[in-house]
Amino acid sequence: MPKTFPDNSVGLVVPQLMQFSEPLMLACGRELNNYQLAYETYGQLNANRSNAVLICHALSSNHHAAGYHEGDEKPGWWDACIGPGKPIDTQRFFVVCANNIGGCHGSTGPSSINPATGKPWGPDFPPLRARDWVHAQARLGDKLGIHQWAAIVGGSLGGMQAMRWSLEYPEKLRHCVVIASAMKLTAQNIAFNEIARNAIRSDPDFHQGNYAEYNTIPKRGLTLARMIGHVTYLSDDLMGRKFGRELRSGNFQQGSYNPVEFEVESYLHYQGDKFSEVFDANTYILITRILDYFDLAREYDDDPVKAFSQALCQFLVISFTTDWRFAPERSREITDALIAAGKDVCYAEIDAPQGHDAFLLPIERYLSLFAAYMQRVADEVSI
Amino acid sequence: MPKTFPDNSVGLVVPQLMQFSEPLMLACGRELNNYQLAYETYGQLNANRSNAVLICHALSSNHHAAGYHEGDEKPGWWDACIGPGKPIDTQRFFVVCANNIGGCHGSTGPSSINPATGKPWGPDFPPLRARDWVHAQARLGDKLGIHQWAAIVGGSLGGMQAMRWSLEYPEKLRHCVVIASAMKLTAQNIAFNEIARNAIRSDPDFHQGNYAEYNTIPKRGLTLARMIGHVTYLSDDLMGRKFGRELRSGNFQQGSYNPVEFEVESYLHYQGDKFSEVFDANTYILITRILDYFDLAREYDDDPVKAFSQALCQFLVISFTTDWRFAPERSREITDALIAAGKDVCYAEIDAPQGHDAFLLPIERYLSLFAAYMQRVADEVSI
Numbered sequence: 174m175p176k177t178f179p180d181n182s183v184g185l186v187v188p189q190l191m192q193f194s195e196p197l198m199l200a201c202g203r204e205l206n207n208y209q210l211a212y213e214t215y216g217q218l219n220a221n222r223s224n225a226v227l228i229c230h231a232l233s234s235n236h237h238a239a240g241y242h243e244g245d246e247k248p249g250w251w252d253a254c255i256g257p258g259k260p261i262d263t264q265r266f267f268v269v270c271a272n273n274i275g276g277c278h279g280s281t282g283p284s285s286i287n288p289a290t291g292k293p294w295g296p297d298f299p300p301l302r303a304r305d306w307v308h309a310q311a312r313l314g315d316k317l318g319i320h321q322w323a324a325i326v327g328g329s330l331g332g333m334q335a336m337r338w339s340l341e342y343p344e345k346l347r348h349c350v351v352i353a354s355a356m357k358l359t360a361q362n363i364a365f366n367e368i369a370r371n372a373i374r375s376d377p378d379f380h381q382g383n384y385a386e387y388n389t390i391p392k393r394g395l396t397l398a399r400m401i402g403h404v405t406y407l408s409d410d411l412m413g414r415k416f417g418r419e420l421r422s423g424n425f426q427q428g429s430y431n432p433v434e435f436e437v438e439s440y441l442h443y444q445g446d447k448f449s450e451v452f453d454a455n456t457y458i459l460i461t462r463i464l465d466y467f468d469l470a471r472e473y474d475d476d477p478v479k480a481f482s483q484a485l486c487q488f489l490v491i492s493f494t495t496d497w498r499f500a501p502e503r504s505r506e507i508t509d510a511l512i513a514a515g516k517d518v519c520y521a522e523i524d525a526p527q528g529h530d531a532f533l534l535p536i537e538r539y540l541s542l543f544a545a546y547m548q549r550v551a552d553e554v555s556i
Numbered sequence: 557m558p559k560t561f562p563d564n565s566v567g568l569v570v571p572q573l574m575q576f577s578e579p580l581m582l583a584c585g586r587e588l589n590n591y592q593l594a595y596e597t598y599g600q601l602n603a604n605r606s607n608a609v610l611i612c613h614a615l616s617s618n619h620h621a622a623g624y625h626e627g628d629e630k631p632g633w634w635d636a637c638i639g640p641g642k643p644i645d646t647q648r649f650f651v652v653c654a655n656n657i658g659g660c661h662g663s664t665g666p667s668s669i670n671p672a673t674g675k676p677w678g679p680d681f682p683p684l685r686a687r688d689w690v691h692a693q694a695r696l697g698d699k700l701g702i703h704q705w706a707a708i709v710g711g712s713l714g715g716m717q718a719m720r721w722s723l724e725y726p727e728k729l730r731h732c733v734v735i736a737s738a739m740k741l742t743a744q745n746i747a748f749n750e751i752a753r754n755a756i757r758s759d760p761d762f763h764q765g766n767y768a769e770y771n772t773i774p775k776r777g778l779t780l781a782r783m784i785g786h787v788t789y790l791s792d793d794l795m796g797r798k799f800g801r802e803l804r805s806g807n808f809q810q811g812s813y814n815p816v817e818f819e820v821e822s823y824l825h826y827q828g829d830k831f832s833e834v835f836d837a838n839t840y841i842l843i844t845r846i847l848d849y850f851d852l853a854r855e856y857d858d859d860p861v862k863a864f865s866q867a868l869c870q871f872l873v874i875s876f877t878t879d880w881r882f883a884p885e886r887s888r889e890i891t892d893a894l895i896a897a898g899k900d901v902c903y904a905e906i907d908a909p910q911g912h913d914a915f916l917l918p919i920e921r922y923l924s925l926f927a928a929y930m931q932r933v934a935d936e937v938s939i
Contacts, residue, residue: 360795360820364787367821368780375776377760393758397751401784404747409880412743418851435848437743438750465818468801497792497880 178241181256182248183215183263186240188279191316197274197309200302207288210313211279212236212271215255216263218318224554225319226261227310227346228270229327229334232402232460233452235278238270239263251328253535260543265551266323271313273306275459283455284385295455296382303330303467307337311345324348324550328532329499330460333467336507339484340469348550349484350543352491353532355503356469356477356510362498365405366461369398373454382455391454396445398457403444408495408528412437477510484511488518489546491539493531519546561624564639565631566598566646569623571662574699580657580692583685590671593696594662595619595654598638599646601701607937608702609644610693610729611653612710612717615785615843616835618661621653622646634711636918643926648934649706654696656689658842666838667768678838679765686713686850690720694728707731707933711915712882713843716850719890722867723852731933732867733926735874736915738886739852739860739893745881748788749844752781756837765838774837779828781840786827791878791911795820860893870900872929874922876914877907902929 178184188211196204213236218225228238228251239255241248255261261268272280275298283298314322325346327335332354339349358366373379376394380387404412416437473480488511492504501522508520523539525531531539561567571594579587596619601608611621611634622638624631638644638651655663658681666681697705708729710718715737722732741749756762759777763770787795799820856863871894875887884905891903906922908914914922 357801359792360799360801360818361787361790361792363801363818364783364795364820364824367818367824368783368787371783371825372755372758372780375759375780397755397758397780400747400751400754404744404751407744409742409744412747416743418740418743418746435743435746435750437747441747441750442754 181258182252183240183256186213186215186237186242186249188213188236188242190279191313193309193312197305197312199299199305201300203299205274205281205299208274208281208309209279210236210271210274210281210309211276212269212313213238213240213249214270214317215239215268216266218267219554222318222320223323224266224551225314225317225322226266226268227314227322227325227338228255228261228268229306229310229325229331229338230270230273231327231329231331232457232464233399233448235276236270236272236280237278239268251533253533254540254543260540260547261326262544262547262551265554266547269313269317269319271310274309275301275306275456275463277453277456282453283382283459284453293385295385296458298455298459301459301463303333303337303463304341306334306463307341310334310338311342314345320345322346323554324350324547326350326352327354328352329354329529330464330467333464333469336469339486339488340480343483343485346486347553348489348546349486350489350491350546351504351507353493353496353499353504353529354507355499356507357467358465363465365401365498366465369401370458370461372397372401373458379454382458384454390449392449395449395452395454395457396442399448399452400441400445403441405498406529408497408526410495411526411528414526416440477506478513481510481514481516484514484516488516489543490518490520491523491532491543492521493523493525493527493529493539495526496529496531498529564641565635566623566639569596569598569620569625569632571596571619571625573662574696576692576695576699578695580688580695582682582688584683586682588657588664588682591657591664591692592662593619593654593657593664593692594659595652595696596621596623596632597653597700598622598651599649601650602937605701605703606706607649607934608697608700608705609649609651610697610705610708610721611638611644611651612689612693612708612714613653613656614710614712614714615840615847616782616831618659619653619655619663620661622651633916636916637923637926643923643930644709645927645930645934648937649930652696652700652702654693657692658684658689658839658846660836660839665836666765666842667836676768678768679841681838681842684842684846686716686720686846687724689717689846690724693717693721694725697728703728705729706937707733707930709733709735710737711735712737712912713847713850716847716852719852722869722871723863726866726868729869730936731872731929732869733872733874733929734887734890736876736879736882736887736912737890738882739890740850741848746848748784748881749848752784753841753844755780755784756841762837765841767837773832775832778832778835778837778840779825782831782835783824783828786824788881789912791880791909793878794909794911797909799823860889861896864893864897864899867894867897867899871902872926873901873903874915874926875903875905876910876912876922877905878909879912879914881912
């Protein structure tokens with residue numbers, strides 16, 4: 174943990190837990206009882222409860238979006254965008270971020286105990302859809318006394334939740350910020366997710382998801398899954414700049430190969446290893462399935478214009494030029510549908526070499542336009 | 557096997573074997589003794605031995621480039637381009653294609669017996685570089701009485717070999733055809749290869765490459781490796797057209813997930829499974845390493861112009877618009893270097909949705925310009 178926090182940090186943060194005893198009816202037809210959500214808040218809720226911003230997290234992140242936990246060297250995953258003077262300015266907003274159900278960082282998920290069996294849910298945890306997350310988040314809002322969000326904000330899978338919010342609870346948000354997202358995945362995206370899941374399932378330590386009973390984790394499979402994901406979150410160009418084709422050994426091995434010879438390989442192994450120690454494999458499978466099945470307009474005759482006609486909020490849509498997993502075309506489709514539906518939408522395509530990861534990074538034009546938009550949102554609150 | 561072969565097929569083909577007793581000095585400093593190459597030939601060598609064309613194969617293919625083996629339903633991997641009246645016209649050319657050393661389809665490789673131990677080489681097979689393949693191919697040419705090739709042709713890793721030929725044996729070829737290739741891989745390409753290798757190494761049945769001793773094969777790992785490769789050989793666009801987001805079950809499963817729900821997943825599993833039954837895992841690791849290490853200009857002060865200054869032949873370079881694994885930029889770099897080196901080069905960028913796989917497919921403009929170029933090569937032979 175830094176000895177002193179930066180001025181624009183929310184500082185030390187303590188995660189909280191909220192218990193829910195009323196059953197949550199899920200899209201799959203099953204019910205989830207007695208679940209809990211881990212969440213964090215930053216900033217102060219104002220008197221008329223109108224300055225709340227909900228952050229929706231993506232595949233591999235969680236409720237720890239900003240600031241520092243006791244003992245941590247690194248801040249939360251979106252610290253670049255949340256804090257005093259940052260785009261989501263905690264001097265003006267009350268910010269809420271919850272680990273979604275099905276997650277593995279404190280909210281009820283596959284590694285939680287299934288009350289019916291007294292053992293971890295494992296692979297028997299109900300399959301979820303993004304709308305289940307939205308409903309759970311809405312209940313959390315109710316408990317916190319937030320009946321309308323100033324904005325709901327998310328990148329990637331987080332943007333999918335934000336869009337779903339605008340259709341499911343049109344009166345409950347005034348602004349929807351959708352970053353590096355899509356109305357549905359492409360076949361290529363689904364293919365990469367399936368390969369990642371297959372890597373996990375192929376690991377003999379997976380035991381069809383019941384690894385907890387065997388006192389093991391499918392570490393090799395989860396490492397591979399993360400490596401695959403990681404390559405697709407970066408641009409080819411950035412990988413070239415970051416690693417070039419540098420040999421770790423400085424030169425060829427003669428007569429035999431090193432198992433890991435190039436810098437890029439070493440980096441991927443490190444990232445994969447680290448991830449496999451903190452993330453749950455059943456959660457990874459469950460959340461990639463949520464991504465694959467997400468299809469904003471499915472219940473609206475596959476017509477995005479008809480879908481967005483439900484919405485009452487204003488929209489900010491942002492994409493990044495080198496993001497090939499959630500390409501700018503996908504964001505333009507969102508924007509086009511919003512315009513056709515007569516909605517108020519700002520769209521920005523940010524020139525950035527970092528690929529999909531760009532949405533997490535302090536890129537100047539990105540931060541400044543995001544800040545300008547959010548300032549407008551905050552100014553409305555003050556009126 | 558079709559009852560009758562198409563008119564433009566080379567028809568029934570019988571693979572041949574060539575034994576080599578003189579040791580081959582390898583780039584790694586080790587020697588390979590008493591090796592063999594499996595190869596096929598199509599067409600007739602003319603009296604002055606001037607009409608020979610060498611085909612260099614890529615990662616997952618072999619010497620069976622055209623025609624049908626006894627009992628086969630499908631022809632060789634490049635049947636679209638080799639045969640009577642096809643771009644590489646077997647009425648005019650004598651075509652040779654060899655399985656490279658290190659391969660697993662009849663040439664000496666990791667699954668061959670190591671004479672020193674009496675057991676399969678496995679992971680102890682010497683690491684190879686593309687130039688080792690080129691030297692082995694040159695010796696095969698010598699044995700066949702071919703002292704100068706009319707053309708050396710290859711796609712992908714095959715194109716890398718063709719380029720290497722032009723520098724190693726400038727007098728031994730008159731034309732070099734480089735399709736969907738690159739002077740070196742990008743960091744992203746290396747990353748995908750390393751993930752594939754890691755998938756194989758992570759399989760407990762791999763036994764550090766000594767799986768033959770355990771009477772098993774790392775089928776799960778090799779399946780994963782192939783799935784990863786396959787996604788990167790196709791374009792996002794093509795996968796969208798081919799599979800869309802169709803659900804195999806026609807609809808959602810309620811309450812639980814099918815392990816394989818989308819058409820694209822089913823396709824990848826099928827491709828991966830099939831491949832894992834016919835390809836050797838140590839060969840896969842070895843050949844992806846050859847790809848990763850290939851760097852045409854490394855010994856020429858990293859200057860491609862200096863490298864290509866060695867060449868004496870003429871060049872045809874072809875790329876495909878949606879190939880993101882060996883992007884058109886890479887082919888333009890080759891072409892630019894050739895022009896700067898004062899070489900005679902034709903370059904064509906073919907508009908095709910199929911990604912890297914396009915080089916194997918009967919795409920009209922591709923075939924017609926390839927045929928036009930090869931006709932010029934054939935006309936020179938006749939003079």
